Amino acid sequence: MNNPIIAALDVPSAEQALKLAEQIAPAVGAFKIGKELFVAAGPNIVKRVRATGASVFLDLKFHDIPNTVAKAVAAAVRLDVQMLTIHTSGGSEMMRAAEKSAQETAKSLGRPAPLVLGVTVLTSMDGNALTEIGCESNVGHQVERLATLAVKSGLRGLVCSPLEIAGLRPILPAHIQLVTPGIRTGAEKADDQKRTLTPRDAIQAGASWLVIGRPIYAAENPRAAAERILASLA
Numbered sequence: 378m379n380n381p382i383i384a385a386l387d388v389p390s391a392e393q394a395l396k397l398a399e400q401i402a403p404a405v406g407a408f409k410i411g412k413e414l415f416v417a418a419g420p421n422i423v424k425r426v427r428a429t430g431a432s433v434f435l436d437l438k439f440h441d442i443p444n445t446v447a448k449a450v451a452a453a454v455r456l457d458v459q460m461l462t463i464h465t466s467g468g469s470e471m472m473r474a475a476e477k478s479a480q481e482t483a484k485s486l487g488r489p490a491p492l493v494l495g496v497t498v499l500t501s502m503d504g505n506a507l508t509e510i511g512c513e514s515n516v517g518h519q520v521e522r523l524a525t526l527a528v529k530s531g532l533r534g535l536v537c538s539p540l541e542i543a544g545l546r547p548i549l550p551a552h553i554q555l556v557t558p559g560i561r562t563g564a565e566k567a568d569d570q571k572r573t574l575t576p577r578d579a580i581q582a583g584a585s586w587l588v589i590g591r592p593i594y595a596a597e598n599p600r601a602a603a604e605r606i607l608a609s610l611a
């Protein structure tokens with residue numbers, strides 16, 4: 378089995394990120410670089426994390442006109458990321474442009490195309506928040522609608538909450554990769570994640586990859602925490 382753990386490098390500086398990455402690299406499958414670290418440390422942090430030999434998931438959730446998203450995706454591919462995110466609510470044309478840009482840029486560089494992952498409804502939004510922005514659908518239906526549109530638009534992966542996996546797996550083609558945050562082992566302190574699954578349960582439900590932040594980086598020994606999680610999946 379490939380290691381499905383994506384460790385979120387949710388720390389504010391390049392130094393902290395690299396120290397953490399070096400410490401846990403042997404126990405994880407990839408690193409996620411999100412908005413805080415990318416804005417603070419710049420694109421060079423992607424290259425430096427890649428230099429550890431690990432895969433990089435660039436989680437910047439692009440959402441703009443198709444031409445702009447296509448160019449941002451091309452720039453991300455040139456940084457040599459293996460996964461990146463876009464908002465499916467940007468529409469089918471934007472998603473197709475992102476996927477095409479990923480494929481064509483990677484081909485021109487002689488690399489495999491990164492996985493362009495669609496984000497559906499942010500887990501911070503509930504039914505009221507959807508109504509406020511003019512969407513009368515309930516959250517579950519809207520997630521399914523956007524996930525289906527993403528697949529029709531050529532995306533090969535989606536980000537979803539652990540509790541959405543069971544509803545999405547049966548309506549998606551088997552090749553679609555599901556990347557799931559909101560993972561908790563039970564050993565950590567309670568925090569802002571409310572709807573969680575354990576690593577093992579999320580994989581059994583059909584997750585392809587697990588995004589894990591605080592259960593690893595906030596642990597007393599991050600390397601040991603990552604190794605325990607990996608062992609729990611065996």
Ligand code: C5P
Nearest residue numbers: 385387500558559570588589590591592
């Ligand atoms: O620390 P924790 O394990 O909660 O980190 C989860 C990571 O996944 C964070 O980087 C967070 O921004 C991201 N994420 C999430 N829930 C979503 C989407 C992304 O927790 N719905």
